[in-house]
Amino acid sequence: MKHSHILLAHGSGGSMMHELIREVFLPAFDNPYLRRGNDQAVFDPPAGRIAFTTDSYVVQPLFFPGACIGDLAVHGTINDLAVGGAMPLGLSVGMIIEEGLEVDTLRRVVNAMRDAALTAGVPLVTGDTKVVERGSCDKLFINTSGVGVIRDGVNIDGASARPGDVVLLSGAIGAHGVAVLSERKGMHFATPVRSDSRPLHRLVAAMLDVSTQVHVMRDPTRGGVGTTLNEIAAQSAVGIEIDEAALPISAEVQGACDLLGLDPLFLANEGALLAIVPEQHAAAMLAAMRGREEGREACMIGRVTDSYPGIVRMRTGIGGTRVIPMLTGEVLPRIC
Amino acid sequence: MSVLAAFRDSERAAPILERIRARNTGPVSLMEFCGGHTVAIFRSGIRSVMPGNVRMLSGPGCPVCVTSNADLDRAAALAKMPNVLLATYGDMLKVPGSKESLAEVKAQGYPVHIVYSTLDALRLAQEHPDKQVVFFAIGFETTAPAAAAAVLQARAQGLSNFSICSVMKLTIPGARALLDMGEVRVHGVIGPGHVSSIIGADAWRFLPEQYGLPVAISGFEPLDLLAAVDALLEMIEGGKPGLSNGYTRIVKAEGNRKAWGAVNAVFERGTATWRGFGEIPESGLLLREEYAAFDADRRFQPEVAASSEHPACRCGEVLRGVVEPPDCEVYGTVCTPDHPLGPCMVSSEGSCAAYFHFHQGAARPH
Numbered sequence: 001m002k003h004s005h006i007l008l009a010h011g012s013g014g015s016m017m018h019e020l021i022r023e024v025f026l027p028a029f030d031n032p033y034l035r036r037g038n039d040q041a042v043f044d045p046p047a048g049r050i051a052f053t054t055d056s057y058v059v060q061p062l063f064f065p066g067a068c069i070g071d072l073a074v075h076g077t078i079n080d081l082a083v084g085g086a087m088p089l090g091l092s093v094g095m096i097i098e099e100g101l102e103v104d105t106l107r108r109v110v111n112a113m114r115d116a117a118l119t120a121g122v123p124l125v126t127g128d129t130k131v132v133e134r135g136s137c138d139k140l141f142i143n144t145s146g147v148g149v150i151r152d153g154v155n156i157d158g159a160s161a162r163p164g165d166v167v168l169l170s171g172a173i174g175a176h177g178v179a180v181l182s183e184r185k186g187m188h189f190a191t192p193v194r195s196d197s198r199p200l201h202r203l204v205a206a207m208l209d210v211s212t213q214v215h216v217m218r219d220p221t222r223g224g225v226g227t228t229l230n231e232i233a234a235q236s237a238v239g240i241e242i243d244e245a246a247l248p249i250s251a252e253v254q255g256a257c258d259l260l261g262l263d264p265l266f267l268a269n270e271g272a273l274l275a276i277v278p279e280q281h282a283a284a285m286l287a288a289m290r291g292r293e294e295g296r297e298a299c300m301i302g303r304v305t306d307s308y309p310g311i312v313r314m315r316t317g318i319g320g321t322r323v324i325p326m327l328t329g330e331v332l333p334r335i336c
Numbered sequence: 337m338s339v340l341a342a343f344r345d346s347e348r349a350a351p352i353l354e355r356i357r358a359r360n361t362g363p364v365s366l367m368e369f370c371g372g373h374t375v376a377i378f379r380s381g382i383r384s385v386m387p388g389n390v391r392m393l394s395g396p397g398c399p400v401c402v403t404s405n406a407d408l409d410r411a412a413a414l415a416k417m418p419n420v421l422l423a424t425y426g427d428m429l430k431v432p433g434s435k436e437s438l439a440e441v442k443a444q445g446y447p448v449h450i451v452y453s454t455l456d457a458l459r460l461a462q463e464h465p466d467k468q469v470v471f472f473a474i475g476f477e478t479t480a481p482a483a484a485a486a487v488l489q490a491r492a493q494g495l496s497n498f499s500i501c502s503v504m505k506l507t508i509p510g511a512r513a514l515l516d517m518g519e520v521r522v523h524g525v526i527g528p529g530h531v532s533s534i535i536g537a538d539a540w541r542f543l544p545e546q547y548g549l550p551v552a553i554s555g556f557e558p559l560d561l562l563a564a565v566d567a568l569l570e571m572i573e574g575g576k577p578g579l580s581n582g583y584t585r586i587v588k589a590e591g592n593r594k595a596w597g598a599v600n601a602v603f604e605r606g607t608a609t610w611r612g613f614g615e616i617p618e619s620g621l622l623l624r625e626e627y628a629a630f631d632a633d634r635r636f637q638p639e640v641a642a643s644s645e646h647p648a649c650r651c652g653e654v655l656r657g658v659v660e661p662p663d664c665e666v667y668g669t670v671c672t673p674d675h676p677l678g679p680c681m682v683s684s685e686g687s688c689a690a691y692f693h694f695h696q697g698a699a700r701p702h
Contacts, residue, residue: 185452245346261684263379318349318558320381325693328673 011131028114033125041125051086054145064183066194070112077144082201086148090125094143120199153212160215161236163306174253177267196271216276226265230326242302343557359569370528371398371685378694380558400683406643408433413638423457424472454486461498481595484602499632509619524568527553536591544577612652651678661691
């Protein structure tokens, strides 16, 4: 690239945009779909049902311990497909770049996306770039959309939780929220907390291999486990009771939360999932989850009940009970 | 097990709970003065494990909540003055004033910045030499030392664009006012942890000595609070009101003399207006004459119309412990954390917000 910073002309559709695509995007994302240079990626229709999702990433700062906006944009959309039981076929990438962004910064993000896509085995099949005037966006916003295919017999739905089901959680919570917040506030802990950003589709595949009878699955991103459980309780019109002592929270995350007055139940995660499954499948599914790195700390955290529909309650460490509310207001703006 | 985990451990909690249930005190009401305690009590489910004879009451210890509308209106007026940048804590933003909240003032384009401490506000002043940075200082004895330090630093650095609008308050005159009103029958007091780390546990000896009330200074972990309740019940049972300090890992009898010394060097006591209480003499921290240059009120002399409160809001009575949040007609229906009528529903330490979020059977948004 001739320039060290992105200029408005890099989004003009003209020769400078082609230079940006040729020198930054294509070498990183190279795959047969992109190489054709068309305005769309073309697939043969796969067997099974199609899942389609989209998400936009406006995290600030762009880089934080354990990941950056690029990893997040790839993992987040893969995970939105995965928790519907879909295996991702490919992602689109839309980038909105603020005039003046360093080309090196863009390269770092693009390379992180490349690595994340390669590791996940999910190609970035089509894309778009816009450059907006300085001040019109904050450095870099990314949108990714994804298409995936759902195997036969899988019917995951937020309204499908049934009394008697159990609630499984794939791993420790709160790390992403703490990683972003501590980076933003310039707080550096003795043991830095790293984002848990990672793809979950292979974990989901391992779970569905045990049984297709997963009733509900969600990745508790913004709003955290507390808000996600409330959404499920409302959608399924059931009560959910979780056990505080069973929640996997690392000592580092708990310490940071105590210091900052945060509740790990409401911090974002980018590499954890909640699954609500019939009790008879729980043990085998937990064993399958623990067989994978991203599910190593999987555990059962609670149960679904027909008492108090729409409400999530927690049995506290000292044996009391309290309601887990939905997150209100903005606790941590722009962390994903 | 880590030290903190030990303070949340059910096995350690069980014997304390057994003692609490075995105490022969008859019906008692215990009040926590500190908003942080209110939240910790709800979060850990302590109310749900108390025996029927022990009633927990929340007091006036949420600094956002006791800030009067007149003071809030003054902050809004300051934010609208030419070239002023108002800095304050995030919890303050959504509190509805007489006409508007600071969030609404901000949305109109006036610069209102959220900061985490007074020293962040001082940094804003250093970074924006062309702006007049005004820190809207709320809080009790816990936050006052940082405010004092900021003023001392600003003077040492010769900063002419930093000032504070102090509506900081003192907990002990507030506690006395509440007890002197005699509206609520309280049998014991859970003394604030962080406030006491500054002013010292001994500052609360007036409760047993002058009011015959036992006081137990507590930390914020579930076991701290259970132990404080047990200490209060033991003193009530034995008829020997005294001072118990269970938070010795933080609170000394004499407090933090250096921090408190800085507060007293920069601030003097004056009359303050508390929501729900009105004017309480000697309960406010006002800048001393020699630091008048850092007093935003004197520097800008904002003009403020007469203040008013929403007629349906019962925050004042909630703060005095006279009513519990669900007793208020608008609680959870018209007044919610997203659409608050009063500060107790907004602040993270507010009683109404704690009830709304954590209490079983509370009105829910869906």
